[in-house]
């Protein structure tokens with residue numbers, strides 16, 4: 252199968268760094284060439300309260316920067332797993348989220364309501380690369396020619412993605428659970444990448460990325476963005492050396 256080209260006009264790979272927890276971290280963000288930062292509202296060791304997130308967002312947006320000239324302010328992404336809609340709305344309003352990343356089993360109806368109430372809100376849907384998909388992939392490659400297996404994988408990916416098309420602004424492929432620091436089977440990416448391309452929707456990839464494997468990902472697969480959390484941490488805290496290295500590796504790829 253021909254590898255799909257990324258669908259951004261400028262071909263620049265987007266970078267999201269996820270899981271910030273402390274207001275002091277905000278003063279370093281505008282020094283980074285990143286497109287999004289994420290706050291996790293789902294149950295996690297990185298979970299933040301609405302109040303913490305509101306303070307961090309305000310600090311970021313009010314130029315809480317240690318640079319003389321404040322840099323580009325990345326979009327703020329809220330990460331949620333099956334959050335009740337009324338509570339989600341409160342967080343969107345208080346934190347003024349730019350993007351909502353839905354990491355659970357949120358339905359199309361849920362997403363439609365979200366979009367209806369927040370027409371400007373950008374909605375990302377996470378596709379967890381489950382064992383079932385990997386098993387299908389393995390089975391197909393064992394019993395079929397490469398071409399048949401690749402076509403089937405593409406159709407399966409398209410079937411999965413097409414459901415959310417009216418409301419989704421980007422897809423994010425991730426290892427089940429989220430924030431695990433574990434990679435999923437990368438040989439599933441081509442099918443999703445082609446399916447996203449055919450739908451005209453950007454594709455981000457997450458799950459176990461770090462400064463030493465992100466170049467390999469970008470050399471092999473056409474993706475519109477990457478997302479990282481564990482791979483830029485040391486002892487559970489964000490590590491600025493790793494973050495800078497990760498960003499450099501992406502920008503040099």
Ligand SMILES: O=C(O)c1ccccc1NCC(=O)[C@H](O)[C@H](O)COP(=O)(O)O
Nearest residue numbers: 269295429430431432457458459480481
């Ligand atoms: O980060 C978490 O702790 C988390 C918990 C529950 C659901 C989602 C979560 N993170 C979502 C993200 O966007 C992470 O950046 C993504 O899963 C990649 O994480 P990692 O494998 O640690 O780089």
